[in-house]
Amino acid sequence: MRGGLLLGDVLRVAASGLRSRRVRTLLSALGIAIGIASLVGVLGLSASSREGLVRQLDALGTDLLTVGPGQTLGGEDTTLPLSAPKTIARVAGVGRVATVRSLGDATVRRSDKIDPDETGGLSVQAADPTLLATMHGRMLRGRFLNAASGRGPSVVLGAVAAERLGVDRPGRQVYIAGRWYAVVGIMAALPLAPDLDRSALIGYDAAARYLGSERSATLIYVRAAPDAVERVSTLLSSTVDPANPEEVDVSRPSDALAARAAADDAFTGLFLGLGAVALLVGGIGIANTMVISVLERRSEIGLRRALGATRGHVRIQFLGESLLLSGLGGLSGVALGAVVTTVYADQRGWQAVVPPEALAGGLGAALVIGAAAGLYPAVRAARLSPVDALRSA
Amino acid sequence: MSAVLALEGVSKTYPGGVRALDDVSLRVEAGELAAVVGPSGSGKSTLLHIMGTLERPSSGRVRLDGHDVATLGDRALAALRARRIGFVFQQFFLLDGVTALENVAHGLLYTATPVRQRLAAARIALERVGIGRRAMHLPNQLSGGERQRVAIARALVARPAIVFADEPTGNLDSRSGAAVVELLRTLNDAGTTIVVITHDQQLAHQLPRRMTMHDGRLVGDA
Numbered sequence: 001m002r003g004g005l006l007l008g009d010v011l012r013v014a015a016s017g018l019r020s021r022r023v024r025t026l027l028s029a030l031g032i033a034i035g036i037a038s039l040v041g042v043l044g045l046s047a048s049s050r051e052g053l054v055r056q057l058d059a060l061g062t063d064l065l066t067v068g069p070g071q072t073l074g075g076e077d078t079t080l081p082l083s084a085p086k087t088i089a090r091v092a093g094v095g096r097v098a099t100v101r102s103l104g105d106a107t108v109r110r111s112d113k114i115d116p117d118e119t120g121g122l123s124v125q126a127a128d129p130t131l132l133a134t135m136h137g138r139m140l141r142g143r144f145l146n147a148a149s150g151r152g153p154s155v156v157l158g159a160v161a162a163e164r165l166g167v168d169r170p171g172r173q174v175y176i177a178g179r180w181y182a183v184v185g186i187m188a189a190l191p192l193a194p195d196l197d198r199s200a201l202i203g204y205d206a207a208a209r210y211l212g213s214e215r216s217a218t219l220i221y222v223r224a225a226p227d228a229v230e231r232v233s234t235l236l237s238s239t240v241d242p243a244n245p246e247e248v249d250v251s252r253p254s255d256a257l258a259a260r261a262a263a264d265d266a267f268t269g270l271f272l273g274l275g276a277v278a279l280l281v282g283g284i285g286i287a288n289t290m291v292i293s294v295l296e297r298r299s300e301i302g303l304r305r306a307l308g309a310t311r312g313h314v315r316i317q318f319l320g321e322s323l324l325l326s327g328l329g330g331l332s333g334v335a336l337g338a339v340v341t342t343v344y345a346d347q348r349g350w351q352a353v354v355p356p357e358a359l360a361g362g363l364g365a366a367l368v369i370g371a372a373a374g375l376y377p378a379v380r381a382a383r384l385s386p387v388d389a390l391r392s393a
Numbered sequence: 394m395s396a397v398l399a400l401e402g403v404s405k406t407y408p409g410g411v412r413a414l415d416d417v418s419l420r421v422e423a424g425e426l427a428a429v430v431g432p433s434g435s436g437k438s439t440l441l442h443i444m445g446t447l448e449r450p451s452s453g454r455v456r457l458d459g460h461d462v463a464t465l466g467d468r469a470l471a472a473l474r475a476r477r478i479g480f481v482f483q484q485f486f487l488l489d490g491v492t493a494l495e496n497v498a499h500g501l502l503y504t505a506t507p508v509r510q511r512l513a514a515a516r517i518a519l520e521r522v523g524i525g526r527r528a529m530h531l532p533n534q535l536s537g538g539e540r541q542r543v544a545i546a547r548a549l550v551a552r553p554a555i556v557f558a559d560e561p562t563g564n565l566d567s568r569s570g571a572a573v574v575e576l577l578r579t580l581n582d583a584g585t586t587i588v589v590i591t592h593d594q595q596l597a598h599q600l601p602r603r604m605t606m607h608d609g610r611l612v613g614d615a
């Protein structure tokens with residue numbers, strides 16, 4: 001003689017068990033849903049933000065290099081040779097080259113009435129006319145320095161500098177080291193060179209004439225052919241100073257952005273940890289619900305054994321309820337997490353990216369938790385002797 | 394022989410030394426309607442549990458529908474209960490969340506019968522116990538007598554070889570109790586073998602056979 005329980009019946013019985021305890025079902029599914037939603041949300045948001053950064057990097061280009069003075073072995077600061085820009089330009093694979101020179105002592109102010117020590121975090125630099133093109137920069141207002149304006153008291157402001165100085169259009173004047181300069185242009189922000197955003201730029205000739213500055217550069221911006229970036233980058237220091245290449249500092253500004261993406265990943269790890277804790281709490285909630293359910297339903301268990309349920313049938317019924325409960329929570333959590341990601345990414349102007357692994361992983365995690373939470377109560381229910389279960393009513 | 398049930402020298406001792414059954418031997422033939430009577434604590438429910446394979450005896454043999462119960466494992470015993478044994482309890486034990494019809498269909502849940510056939514059989518069983526019109530009601534919308542009829546329909550739906558009823562009228566007023574006894578008689582007339590446990594002498598006297606328990610021993614059989 002054979003008995004049996006059909007697969008559809010396992011689901012049907014589990015569903016009707018949950019339906020008769022609606023509030024409790026909803027609350028404990030909610031616990032899991034919140035945990036899963038936070039996991040999916042964290043993964044989705046970090047993927048969306050990383051996607052945003054990658055797009056930004058693509059737009060800015062990873063082919064920009066900077067060459068600056070380094071330090072001698074003894075720790076003294078070095079300077080770049082005057083010939084550096086020319087020798088760099090001759091390296092195969094190098095495109096545009098532009099230099100700036102930091103004019104250390106000079107400060108830029110709105111007027112001569114303001115204390116010279118109040119720099120507002122702004123600096124003054126001499127710049128080549130080719131700087132804007134080399135940076136793939138854009139003017140918000142006016143135009144960049146050219147050969148003519150670079151000889152006179154003209155200044156171009158970086159985006160941050162213009163804002164801090166309260167200058168919103170060309171034609172205004174700012175006060176630099178004892179002299180008024182006419183603002184000829186304001187640059188749009190340069191994400192790869194935040195330094196320039198906070199600078200007031202004048203021509204090399206003007207710097208030499210009014211500030212007595214030298215002409216050697218303190219930083220050289222170099223665009224390399226996209227397929228030659230690595231090679232150019234390793235060649236640059238020995239090109240600039242064949243005798244002491246280690247005293248030349250070559251770097252790639254896009255690495256900083258890439259590092260930021262990596263730092264975001266570190267945060268993601270932290271939030272994932274918090275989400276996992278939320279999930280664990282949800283799992284404990286389900287385990288609790290199931291344990292109570294088994295205690296309350298002793299007579300139902302006894303009845304089912306009398307109707308011909310094996311221990312296995314009882315076990316799978318309670319395990320099924322737990323799985324269904326956590327599966328419900330997991331599904332709603334995954335949906336909630338995807339919605340949160342989409343809405344938030346939209347607000348940030350990112351393309352929403354919900355990794356399919358996060359969806360599958362979220363649902364899978366919910367089911368694993370459901371199985372773990374349901375196992376002990378299910379085994380206890382199955383161990384109950386039919387007579388004890390019936391007599392307890 | 395057409396004995397559906399045979400007990401030989403069955404004893405049950407609970408941990409702690411309570412001897413709930415002491416050397417009980419009896420036979421129930423197909424088509425019988427028998428009562429087990431006796432005072433509270435005399436071992437009636439224990440006897441029913443052992444006859445119904447819900448519990449194993451400490452010693453002695455139980456044969457049900459041709460099977461020696463001692464030789465069957467959990468799965469085989471469960472299958473035996475699913476197909477060959479029906480139970481009716483004093484507390485009805487209906488599932489609150491589902492309709493009378495689905496409660497009755499539960500009597501076939503563990504027999505690998507598809508749900509459509511289960512519901513069809515449940516409908517017929519409800520008609521047999523006279524409450525076909527209540528099929529879609531939930532248990533809390535039914536009177537005690539109606540609930541016990543639903544429970545009886547559930548015990549019958551798999552067409553078992555024998556039905557055990559433990560104090561089936563214990564939670565009912567005398568009128569619905571009498572109606573339930575009448576129903577059991579009708580079902581027996583149609584061929585169902587039934588063993589009813591009761592401490593109600595008046596009820597027992599309406600049944601063809603009475604076995605009397607006292608302190609775990611079978612002291613009378615008439």
Ligand SMILES: Nc1ncnc2c1ncn2[C@@H]1O[C@H](COP(=O)(O)OP(=O)(O)OP(=O)(O)O)[C@@H](O)[C@H]1O
Pocket residue numbers: 407408409411412413431432433434435436437438439440592
């Ligand atoms: N699990 C158990 N452990 C220990 N003793 C038990 C257990 N189950 C029943 N007993 C004892 O076995 C004896 C018989 O109990 P049983 O329930 O069979 O009596 P009963 O005739 O059905 O009584 P009632 O009419 O009150 O239902 C009682 O003394 C009872 O206390």
Ligand SMILES: [Mg+2]
Pocket residue numbers: 437438439
């Ligand atoms: Mg009893």
